[in-house]
Amino acid sequence: MKYLLIRILRLAQKEFLALLRDKKSRMVLIVPPLVQLIVFSYAATFDLNHISYAVWNEDSGEYSRQLLARFSGSTNFQLLRSVDSEKEVKALIDNRKVLLVVHLRSTFSRDLLRGTPGTVEAIVDGRQSNTAMILMGYVQTIVQGYNDEFASLHGVTPPIAPIELRAWYNPNLKSRWFIVPGIVGLLTLVVSLLVTALSVAREREDGTFDQLLVTPLAPIEIILGKIIPGFVIGFAESTAIVLVATLLFHVPLRGTLLALYLGIFLFTLSGLGVGLMISSLVSTQQQGLLGAFLFLVPAIILSGFATPIANMPQLIQDLTLLNPLRYFLVILREVFLQGAGVFLLLPEYGALAGIGLLSLILAGHFFRKRIG
Amino acid sequence: MTSGGFSERIVRIRALVFKESLQIIRDPSSLAIAIILPILLLLIFGYGVSLDARQVPIAVVQDSRTPASEGFVAGLRHSPWFTPEFYPDIHTAVAALKRQDVEGILWLRENFGRSINSFRNHAVHVVVNGVDDNTARLVEGYLTNTWQTWILQRNLRGRQLSFQPVGLDVRLWFNPDSRSRDFLVPGLIAVIMTLIGALLTSMVIAREWERGTLESLFSTPVTIGEILISKFVPYFVLGMMGMGLSVIMGHYLFEVPLRGTMTTLLVTSALFLTTALGMGLVISTVSKNQFVAGQIAIVFTFLPAFILSGFIFDIHSMPLFIRVITHIIPASYFVTILQSVFLAGDIPGVIIPNSVALFFFSAFLFIVLVKISKKRIM
Numbered sequence: 001m002k003y004l005l006i007r008i009l010r011l012a013q014k015e016f017l018a019l020l021r022d023k024k025s026r027m028v029l030i031v032p033p034l035v036q037l038i039v040f041s042y043a044a045t046f047d048l049n050h051i052s053y054a055v056w057n058e059d060s061g062e063y064s065r066q067l068l069a070r071f072s073g074s075t076n077f078q079l080l081r082s083v084d085s086e087k088e089v090k091a092l093i094d095n096r097k098v099l100l101v102v103h104l105r106s107t108f109s110r111d112l113l114r115g116t117p118g119t120v121e122a123i124v125d126g127r128q129s130n131t132a133m134i135l136m137g138y139v140q141t142i143v144q145g146y147n148d149e150f151a152s153l154h155g156v157t158p159p160i161a162p163i164e165l166r167a168w169y170n171p172n173l174k175s176r177w178f179i180v181p182g183i184v185g186l187l188t189l190v191v192s193l194l195v196t197a198l199s200v201a202r203e204r205e206d207g208t209f210d211q212l213l214v215t216p217l218a219p220i221e222i223i224l225g226k227i228i229p230g231f232v233i234g235f236a237e238s239t240a241i242v243l244v245a246t247l248l249f250h251v252p253l254r255g256t257l258l259a260l261y262l263g264i265f266l267f268t269l270s271g272l273g274v275g276l277m278i279s280s281l282v283s284t285q286q287q288g289l290l291g292a293f294l295f296l297v298p299a300i301i302l303s304g305f306a307t308p309i310a311n312m313p314q315l316i317q318d319l320t321l322l323n324p325l326r327y328f329l330v331i332l333r334e335v336f337l338q339g340a341g342v343f344l345l346l347p348e349y350g351a352l353a354g355i356g357l358l359s360l361i362l363a364g365h366f367f368r369k370r371i372g
Numbered sequence: 373m374t375s376g377g378f379s380e381r382i383v384r385i386r387a388l389v390f391k392e393s394l395q396i397i398r399d400p401s402s403l404a405i406a407i408i409l410p411i412l413l414l415l416i417f418g419y420g421v422s423l424d425a426r427q428v429p430i431a432v433v434q435d436s437r438t439p440a441s442e443g444f445v446a447g448l449r450h451s452p453w454f455t456p457e458f459y460p461d462i463h464t465a466v467a468a469l470k471r472q473d474v475e476g477i478l479w480l481r482e483n484f485g486r487s488i489n490s491f492r493n494h495a496v497h498v499v500v501n502g503v504d505d506n507t508a509r510l511v512e513g514y515l516t517n518t519w520q521t522w523i524l525q526r527n528l529r530g531r532q533l534s535f536q537p538v539g540l541d542v543r544l545w546f547n548p549d550s551r552s553r554d555f556l557v558p559g560l561i562a563v564i565m566t567l568i569g570a571l572l573t574s575m576v577i578a579r580e581w582e583r584g585t586l587e588s589l590f591s592t593p594v595t596i597g598e599i600l601i602s603k604f605v606p607y608f609v610l611g612m613m614g615m616g617l618s619v620i621m622g623h624y625l626f627e628v629p630l631r632g633t634m635t636t637l638l639v640t641s642a643l644f645l646t647t648a649l650g651m652g653l654v655i656s657t658v659s660k661n662q663f664v665a666g667q668i669a670i671v672f673t674f675l676p677a678f679i680l681s682g683f684i685f686d687i688h689s690m691p692l693f694i695r696v697i698t699h700i701i702p703a704s705y706f707v708t709i710l711q712s713v714f715l716a717g718d719i720p721g722v723i724i725p726n727s728v729a730l731f732f733f734s735a736f737l738f739i740v741l742v743k744i745s746k747k748r749i750m
Contacts, residue, residue, distance in 0.1 A: 024659055028667040036671075040679045043694045046506050051688060093545060095721030096708070099688065126545050127711045129552045130506070131686040137513055168469070170502030178505050190675070194667050202663050286575045287401045289666040293571060294409070297674065298416050306684050307421050308507050310428070310475075316420045337503050 007217060011225025019195060019229055029194060029233060033187045037241050040183050041249055044306070045175040048134055052080040053100040054092050061109020063150075067120065070142050071102060077138075089123060099125045100135060112150070169337045177252075180245045181332040182305045188238050188264065189271050189299065189325055195230040196275030197292035200367075201285045219364040227272040227360075234268040245336075254339030262342060263331035266352035270324040273359030280366040299325045327351045384594055388602030392576075396606055405571045406610035410564050410618045417560045418553065418626045421684075428511055431465040431474040432456045435482040444480070447522045453514040469501060476500035476511050545716075557628045558710035559683030561618045562644070563674070566703045568614050569648020570655065570673035572607045577656035578665040596745045600738070604649060611645045622714070632713035636723060640713070643730040644706040648673075650737030651702070657744050677703035705729045 020026045053071065057064055071077050080098050083089055092098045103121040111118040122139050126132045170177050203209035212222060242260070245251045253260070278291035302309070302316060303325035309317055320326045327348040334340035342349075396402040432448070434441050448456050457474060459465040465477045479497040498515055500508040580586040589599060619637065623630045630637075651673065659665040679685060680694070681703035687695055698704045705726040712722045 022661070022664060024661075024664045025667060028664065028671055032671045036675060039694060039697060040675070043680050043690045043698075044685050045689050046509075046685070048686070048689050049691075091721075094716060094719045096712075123545065127555055127715050128682075128686050129555050130684075131688065133513065134509065137509065140516075166497070166499045168499060168502055170505055170508075175505050178503060186675075190670060194670060198663050198666050205662075284399070284401070285662040285666060286399065286579070289575065289669065290401050290405055290409075290571060292666070292670060293567060293674065294412075296670070297413060297567070298420075300678070301417055302420050308504055310507075312420045316416070333503050 004221070008221050008224045008228070011217065011222065012228035015199070015226055016229040016232075018199075019233075029191065030237075033191055033237055034240060034244070037183055037187060037244055038248070041176065041180045041245070044179040044183065046130065046134060047175050048076060048131065048138065050078045051076060051100060051135060051138075052078050052098045053102060054080050054089070054098045055082045056084060056089055056101055056103040057082065058084070058106040059104045059108040060106075061113075063109040063112050063118065064104045066149075067104070067143075067146050068102065070146055074138075074142060093123065093125050096125065096127075099131065100139070102139075176249055177337060178333070179306075180249050180251045181336045182303075182329055184238065184241050184245060185267070185303070185325055185328045185332055186300060186305060187241055188234060188267060188328070190296070191237050192230055192234050192268050192271030193275045193292050193296060195233060196226060196272050197278050198285050198288045199226060200276065200279035201282050201288035204283055205285060213367070219367045222367065223276065223360055223364055226276060227269075230272040230275075231265075231268055234271070235264065238264045238268070251336055253336055255335035256341055259331070259340060259342045259345060260335045262349060263328060263335065263345070263352070266349055266356060267324060267328040267331075269356035270352050270359065273356045273363065274324070276363040277359045277366070280363045299323050302326070304329055321351075322355070324352055324355045380593075381598065385598050385601055385605075388594065388598060389605050392602050393606045396610070402572060402607075402610065405568055406614045407617065409568060409571075410614045411621070413564050413567075414557075414560065414618055414621050414626075417564075418557060418621070421553075421556050421560070427455045428453060428476070428507070428514075429455050429457055429474045430511070431459050431468050431477045433459050433462050433465045433477065433479045435480060441480045444519075444522050447518055447525075448478070451514070451518055453518075466499075469499065472501065475507060478515065553626060554628050554715060555711060556684070557622045557626050558714040559681065559707045561615070561622060562681060562703050562706040562710055563677045563683055564618060565611070565615060565641070565644060565706070566648050566673055566677040568611055569607075569645055570652040570669045572610060573603065573649050573652030574655045574665045574669040574673075575662050576603055576607075577653060578659055578662045581660040582662060596742060600653065600741060600745070603653060604646075607649055608642075608645060611649065612642065615641045615645065628714055630714055631717040633718055636718045637713055640706070640709045640723065640727055640730070643727055643734060644702065644709075646734040647702045647730055647737060650734050650741065653741055654737055654744070657741060676701050680704060681707045683707050702730060702733050705733075 019029065055068055055071075057068065072079050077100075080092070083092065083101070089101045089103070093101065101123040103123060105119065105121070108118040108120075120143060122136070124132045124135055200209060203212065217225075242253075246253050274295060275292065278295060279288055282288045282291055301307075302312070302320045303323055304320075305325070309320055309326065312320070331340075331345050331348050334345060430448075432445055434445065445456065448454055456478075457468075459468060462477070462479055465474070465479070468474050469477055477497075477499040479499070481497065496515075496519070498512065500511050502508045577586070580589070586599075619630075622628050652669065655668045655672070656665050659668055677683070680687075680698045680701045682698070683703075687698050687704065690698065709723055709726045712719050716722075
């Protein structure tokens with residue numbers, strides 16, 4: 001038993017050296033994940049700020065000025081310039097100079113004075129449909145605000161907004177609270193794949209893997225030796241990433257650390273397992289890299305990281321059940337935002353443990369098969 | 373190093389290209405990257421990625437059933453956006469929201485019938501799960517929309533309920549139905565091309581360094597430029613095939629309109645592919661080692677192209693210093709070009725500056741490539 005332990009630790013030590021001895025490899029493993037966490041967390045947001053817009057005001061009345069003042073006073077909008085023809089509008093939107101043109105016809109103030117509704121026309125660049133939808137919401141809010149003011153100025157009781165909205169767990173609907181926990185999962189997956197996906201393939205190319213197989217080490221010991229460094233690196237980086245998420249981005253961490261770390265442990269296990277399985281299946285490093293991407297890219301896209309799983313067709317939703325990142329994202333979001341404890345997340349832990357163990361067993365199986 | 377005449381040069385390059393092509397054909401993984409990868413990814417992405425919520429399960433609680441509330445709920449039932457599920461009281465609905473059986477709760481209060489006539493109280497309370505802020509906002513938008521449609525219909529029937537002094541008329545250009553797939557698919561093609569470019573070439577030079585065959589090549593009359601050209605040409609052909617496949621699938625399978633011309637698409641794709649292959653070759657030359665090259669390719673190509681290119685997250689929403697960073701991501705220029713070529717047409721004001729940027733990127737990468745390759749031999 002003691003020898004067994006020593007053997008595994010020796011092998012782990014060798015793997016550690018193999019990973020970290022090369023200066024470039026060391027840099028790639030440590031620096032980019034942290035830099036990317038910060039850059040991506042700032043970048044990945046659906047909230048809009050400083051949207052450049054143009055005004056096409058054909059109305060000389062007072063009301064149009066009042067309404068437009070509400071646009072220029074909002075921090076969401078930034079006036080690029082005023083235009084006075086359809087042609088200019090087209091040029092600005094086609095060339096992506098502005099996302100929105102607010103158009104007021106010459107009858108706007110007159111209509112309002114007469115007591116008939118005036119119309120604001122919002123011309124929106126629909127090339128990025130999601131941005132356009134959010135933008136429309138902002139415009140709607142400004143027009144609604146003006147309507148209330150107008151009504152109260154003219155002695156009409158302002159109609160109370162019929163719908164009152166409350167958002168749980170994320171009352172101000174901040175994108176960052178949704179995205180940053182997701183980035184923790186994304187980067188943990190990338191790191192655990194980087195550590196393992198090419199490792200067996202490299203030894204195969206160098207011929208050292210055959211040497212390893214003729215030693216008294218059993219496949220399970222080789223596997224442990226290969227994944228222990230991954231655990232150490234994965235844990236250290238996850239901790240750093242979680243610290244940045246809570247301290248720099250102020251994402252609330254409402255659940256317990258135990259629930260979080262149990263999730264990180266099982267997810268790292270499944271990430272390393274999948275990486276090792278890919279590595280043991282291929283015979284060259286190029287194939288290993290291809291395999292890593294073939295797993296990584298769909299795993300990220302179909303995880304619910306940016307686009308909800310509920311929007312996917314049923315067949316693809318079923319496919320996501322195989323995706324470890326999907327479960328980890330549930331764990332991360334529930335622990336960070338909803339304050340979940342260990343008990344509530346048992347199904348997710350179970351799924352991750354299952355994927356991890358199964359892929360490690362398969363990896364061990366393919367190790368042996370290759371020699372025969 | 374000797375170089376010789378022009379015709380000898382051509383012969384040498386042709387021989388090297390031939391050797392490289394043979395290598396591609398013998399190792400099926402390169403062909404897989406160029407042909408199978410784009411098909412697979414477009415299928416998964418095209419069907420899997422959507423920001424349009426449909427049939428969102430929503431809990432409906434009616435404190436008292438009046439004709440007015442029944443009418444409103446009926447409107448909800450016919451909406452493509454929601455699948456209403458009925459709960460007897462607010463407590464059971466809250467429990468369902470906590471279990472995440474529903475995305476939100478629509479609570480029609482006791483005073484629903486009265487307050488829609490007087491507008492003195494909130495008639496409708498909506499609770500959403502805010503964890504996914506985008507879906508939450510969509511649910512809010514859809515509900516407001518359903519509400520306004522319902523009010524409008526009542527008004528048309530002669531019962532004036534509310535007077536809106538200013539009405540809003542939105543005109544959505546280029547994508548009037550606001551299909552998120554129409555803007556995601558062009559972006560996806562850019563992400564996939566980045567992947568293909570980097571995957572194809574990030575290993576090829578590192579592999580020759582590892583095996584020592586590059587040193588043998590240097591002792592022949594072949595110049596560095598010729599080696600680089602021979603590494604570039606076969607992969608360029610493969611990459612363009614992948615690009616063609618992606619465009620055909622995007623247009624015919626996913627029915628994304630293609631309003632620009634084929635020429636623009638071809639020229640800009642060639643420029644971008646050159647940049648992407650150049651990045652792979654630089655990674656390969658810098659690392660000299662397949663293991664490190666593979667790690668760098670994963671970290672520096674896919675994730676930035678996914679998050680910083682404007683493919684899903686709009687660059688307009690990013691803070692200034694991140695917007696500055698997006699300028700060094702070649703994919704961000706190509707995403708902008710593709711979104712315009714597919715949805716809006718050949719708009720010179722968009723195509724020309726972005727193509728020029730791509731041209732400078734590829735020129736820069738190849739100059740760097742020649743510089744570092746020369747240094748590496750010494």
